[in-house]
Amino acid sequence: MEIFKPFDIDYTYDPAWFEPKSLVIRRTLEQIYDIFIEPDKAMTVLKKGNPVIVDVYMAPIPEEAGHLMVFMTIIYPGKVGDEYYMTKGHIHDSDTAPEVYITLKGEGKLLMQTSNNDCFTGEMKKGKINYIPSGWAHRAVNTGKEVLIFLGTYPAESKRDYSFIGKGKKNFLKIVVEKDGLPEVIDNPVSVR
Numbered sequence: 001m002e003i004f005k006p007f008d009i010d011y012t013y014d015p016a017w018f019e020p021k022s023l024v025i026r027r028t029l030e031q032i033y034d035i036f037i038e039p040d041k042a043m044t045v046l047k048k049g050n051p052v053i054v055d056v057y058m059a060p061i062p063e064e065a066g067h068l069m070v071f072m073t074i075i076y077p078g079k080v081g082d083e084y085y086m087t088k089g090h091i092h093d094s095d096t097a098p099e100v101y102i103t104l105k106g107e108g109k110l111l112m113q114t115s116n117n118d119c120f121t122g123e124m125k126k127g128k129i130n131y132i133p134s135g136w137a138h139r140a141v142n143t144g145k146e147v148l149i150f151l152g153t154y155p156a157e158s159k160r161d162y163s164f165i166g167k168g169k170k171n172f173l174k175i176v177v178e179k180d181g182l183p184e185v186i187d188n189p190v191s192v193r
């Protein structure tokens with residue numbers, strides 16, 4: 001492997017700022033409306049506009065073995081029906097790709113699950129670091145009234161696999177909904193085991 005030159009990343013979270021970055025992944029409601037259990041309610045929102053749900057800023061690090069990717073994710077506040085805005089969620093295509101999230105601002109839940117249908121919900125808030133072992137799919141959910149911002153890192157060569165998400169597929173086995181003003185983790189009524 002070529003010797004890579006060290007560099008520093010500058011970030012702030014109020015407002016969200018992360019430089020240098022080589023890629024911004026932006027997910028709007030139009031792109032991911034069908035990850036929510038009531039996509040028809042998303043369609044009602046889309047008639048009035050197309051809100052941004054998630055932005056991910058990726059550092060300029062080669063997506064190759066021997067590197068750690070570093071990124072910052074912003075999940076905007078909001079809901080589709082009772083279900084909070086969230087990332088699409090994925091699993092890494094490698095048995096050797098754990099990940100770490102460090103929350104900078106806001107609060108949320110980190111839904112995790114294995115292929116054996118074991119589930120775990122991590123708490124995301126300032127002062128928490130979430131460790132996601134290899135083999136655990138993961139989705140972050142913004143349960144607060146402000147943005148949820150976290151930093152993350154994972155082995156840079158591993159790719160994100162979204163193939164279990166979609167109509168008629170396994171999806172995430174748990175979802176997070178607002179009930180009586182508070183977040184509640186419940187079974188996903190549309191997951192197919």
Ligand SMILES: [Fe+2]
Nearest residue numbers: 092099138154
């Ligand atoms: Fe990941």
